[in-house]
Amino acid sequence: MIGTSTLYTLAGILLFGMGLYALIAYPHLLRKILALNVMGVGIFMVLISIAYQGPTQRADPVPHALVITGIVVAVCATGLALTLATRIQALTGSARLETDEEA
Amino acid sequence: MQTSDIDRALQTDDTRLTRPRLFVLALTTALIAALATAALTFPDNVGRLAPLALDSLPRSGVLNPVTAVLLNYRGYDTLLEVAVLLLAIVGVWAIAPTARVWFKTPDTPVLATFVRLLLPLMIVVAGYMLWLGADEPGGAFQGGAVLGGVGVLWVAAAVWLPRRGHPFWLRLLLGAGVAAFVIAAVGLLFLTGGLLQYPPEQAKTVILVIEGAAMFSIGATLAVLFIGGYPRREEEK
Numbered sequence: 001m002i003g004t005s006t007l008y009t010l011a012g013i014l015l016f017g018m019g020l021y022a023l024i025a026y027p028h029l030l031r032k033i034l035a036l037n038v039m040g041v042g043i044f045m046v047l048i049s050i051a052y053q054g055p056t057q058r059a060d061p062v063p064h065a066l067v068i069t070g071i072v073v074a075v076c077a078t079g080l081a082l083t084l085a086t087r088i089q090a091l092t093g094s095a096r097l098e099t100d101e102e103a
Numbered sequence: 104m105q106t107s108d109i110d111r112a113l114q115t116d117d118t119r120l121t122r123p124r125l126f127v128l129a130l131t132t133a134l135i136a137a138l139a140t141a142a143l144t145f146p147d148n149v150g151r152l153a154p155l156a157l158d159s160l161p162r163s164g165v166l167n168p169v170t171a172v173l174l175n176y177r178g179y180d181t182l183l184e185v186a187v188l189l190l191a192i193v194g195v196w197a198i199a200p201t202a203r204v205w206f207k208t209p210d211t212p213v214l215a216t217f218v219r220l221l222l223p224l225m226i227v228v229a230g231y232m233l234w235l236g237a238d239e240p241g242g243a244f245q246g247g248a249v250l251g252g253v254g255v256l257w258v259a260a261a262v263w264l265p266r267r268g269h270p271f272w273l274r275l276l277l278g279a280g281v282a283a284f285v286i287a288a289v290g291l292l293f294l295t296g297g298l299l300q301y302p303p304e305q306a307k308t309v310i311l312v313i314e315g316a317a318m319f320s321i322g323a324t325l326a327v328l329f330i331g332g333y334p335r336r337e338e339e340k
Contacts (some may be wrong), residue, residue: 002143009142017135024131025124028116046142053153060153061168065177068169068244069184072321076191079328083195086331096116 005052012045026098029085033078040074115319164306166238173242178299182288185280185317188324192277199332209260218253218260225253233318237307243314243321250322255329265330273323280320283313 002010019039023032044067051060088097120128122207156168160306163171173181209215229246236242257263265273287309288299301309 006142009145010139013135013138013142016138020134021127021131023125023208026116026118031116051153053151058153058157058168060151062152062174064169065172068242069173069181070198072244072247073184073187076188076321076324079331080191080198082213083199083331085196 006048008049009046012042013050015039015042015045019044029081029088029095029097031083032097036076037078037080040070044070054077104233109294162303162306164301164308165236167236167240167242169240170236170242170310170314173244174314175301175306177237178284181283181317182284182299185284185320188321189281190266192324195280195328195331196333214260215262218256218262221256225249229318229322233311233314236314243318246314246318247321248325250318250327251329254322256325258326258330264322268326270275270284271331273327276323277327278320280313280317283316285315320324 016039017037018085019042020036022035023039025033026035045068047063047067051063053060112264156172159176160166160168161334163175165171165175226295229249232241232246233247234241291300291309293297
């Protein structure tokens with residue numbers, strides 16, 4: 001019998017893996033940025049569920065503090081990545097990384 | 104980048120499961136399986152920092168353990184994190200100096216009026232979340248997110264748009280968080296002999312002052328990131 005917090009951990013790991021696959025497999029930069037965000041959300045879910053210490057105890061505040069700073073940094077990193085992608089599109093005419101077939 | 108371009112690019116994107124992708128899929132599936140096994144066999148009684156964090160709470164100046172971790176125990180970490188936000192802005196401005204300001208005044212006056220009314224209200228909400236963060240869930244990041252949201256609405260509804268560069272007050276807001284943190288860190292270094300080591304009696308005041316400055320910086324950072332790029336006047340293009 002797996003508890004709710006373990007289920008959250010597993011879901012977080014699944015999200016991380018899905019994001020990692022999309023990050024590697026697809027050449028479009030927007031997909032890669034989205035994939036990075038999905039990976040980040042997976043890690044946040046793992047951290048949140050790890051903090052759970054049972055119904056009688058308070059949650060561990062240290063992973064929670066990591067998540068709240070992580071969310072804001074993730075938003076800013078996404079903003080920077082989107083600006084980079086826009087710039088790449090403006091300079092090369094495409095926001096897609098070259099694949100082996102095209103090169 | 105126009106929205107239609109993005110749509111077209113994503114729709115025509117080749118997402119077929121080719122052989123290299125199958126290989127990547129196999130590898131990531133194996134990784135997920137390995138991580139899941141590790142999660143299921145995770146020992147229950149791991150060494151946690153939670154007892155230490157919760158026991159030291161009376162000396163931290165606040166009652167919310169997350170705020171205590173962020174602003175007291177790991178204050179140095181949060182100082183660097185606020186600096187990262189400022190660096191993101193510097194990076195965006197350096198990369199894209201000629202971003203088009205593509206926001207237009209909406210046809211209906213309802214939105215602009217609504218957003219104008221919303222701003223003072225949301226500043227109060229953010230301040231309340233900041234004050235609440237000392238004892239209950241809340242704090243600088245939550246308040247900053249609220250401010251960032253209203254800033255995004257302001258720009259999206261074209262209530263306020265930067266013409267050329269950014270005004271001095273906005274730059275001041277962007278740097279306020281790091282500035283307050285560094286001033287507090289250096290000041291406390293001389294007062295207590297430790298970097299960001301608060302005297303327990305004044306801890307709450309110091310935390311709230313730093314958090315207040317950080318909140319405005321976070322809100323401004325989020326809104327400025329939404330504009331994306333260093334704005335220039337139309338004729339300069």
